[in-house]
Amino acid sequence: GAVVSQHPSWVICKSGTSVKIECRSLDFQATTMFWYRQFPKKSLMLMATSNEGSKATYEQGVEKDKFLINHASLTLSTLTVTSAHPEDSSFYICSAQGSGSLYEQYFGPGTRLTVT
Amino acid sequence: QKEVEQNSGPLSVPEGAIASLNCTYSDRGSQSFFWYRQYSGKSPELIMFIYSNGDKEDGRFTAQLNKASQYVSLLIRDSQPSDSATYLCAVNPPKSGSARQLTFGSGTQLTVLP
Numbered sequence: 001g002a003v004v005s006q007h008p009s010w011v012i013c014k015s016g017t018s019v020k021i022e023c024r025s026l027d028f029q030a031t032t033m034f035w036y037r038q039f040p041k042k043s044l045m046l047m048a049t050s051n052e053g054s055k056a057t058y059e060q061g062v063e064k065d066k067f068l069i070n071h072a073s074l075t076l077s078t079l080t081v082t083s084a085h086p087e088d089s090s091f092y093i094c095s096a097q098g099s100g101s102l103y104e105q106y107f108g109p110g111t112r113l114t115v116t
Numbered sequence: 117q118k119e120v121e122q123n124s125g126p127l128s129v130p131e132g133a134i135a136s137l138n139c140t141y142s143d144r145g146s147q148s149f150f151w152y153r154q155y156s157g158k159s160p161e162l163i164m165f166i167y168s169n170g171d172k173e174d175g176r177f178t179a180q181l182n183k184a185s186q187y188v189s190l191l192i193r194d195s196q197p198s199d200s201a202t203y204l205c206a207v208n209p210p211k212s213g214s215a216r217q218l219t220f221g222s223g224t225q226l227t228v229l230p
Contacts, residue, residue, distance in 0.1 A: 002162075032216050043222045044160070044204070093159045102148045102167055103208040103216050110159040 006108030023094030029074035030096035122221035139205030
């Protein structure tokens with residue numbers, strides 16, 4: 001149980017374009033989903049927290065207009081990187097958390113974004 | 117002081133030995149504690165969680181929690197080369213409230229030598 005999928009697993013896009021990343025909880029309902037980014041050999045950095053049907057809460061320094069998050073259902077959240085630039089190249093990872101849990105998060109496999 | 121501290125390592129142990137990974141946290145009101153394993157280039161994988169003082173065993177893994185001393189540890193018995201990874205400690209601090217966030221340590225890199 002507790003499987004989270006992410007799509008695509010990797011993407012290369014040109015500077016100025018937008019990229020959408022999907023995160024799905026496959027066998028449980030995720031009341032809360034989190035989006036992280038991770039640079040090589042660095043720690044996880046939380047970008048935002050989203051609850052189903054609500055606006056996402058962004059961490060300080062994360063531009064909400066650049067990183068659009070939608071949590072339309074209890075099993076799907078999307079992150080759209082708008083007008084991507086090379087500095088947005090990173091490993092983006094989502095995690096999902098069910099209700100009534102001990103706060104454990106289950107991570108998706110991640111999406112490696114390269115902006116050229 | 118960081119909220120969750122781990123030695124970055126690298127920690128090297130020979131195959132078959134016990135690997136001991138340690139983590140301290142600053143917020144005394146924290147209630148849930150997690151260990152994640154992250155292979156290079158992959159996302160973190162939950163391997164253990166603990167919320168009561170004492171030991172919790174799962175196969176070759178044992179998590180230990182001491183709330184009075186504010187530390188949590190992970191022991192890996194009979195270490196295998198496949199255990200070589202970065203181990204992340206995560207804590208649910210009380211300040212997260214309804215946000216249900218976890219605070220992650222920076223991770224300890226473990227290498228098991230064949």
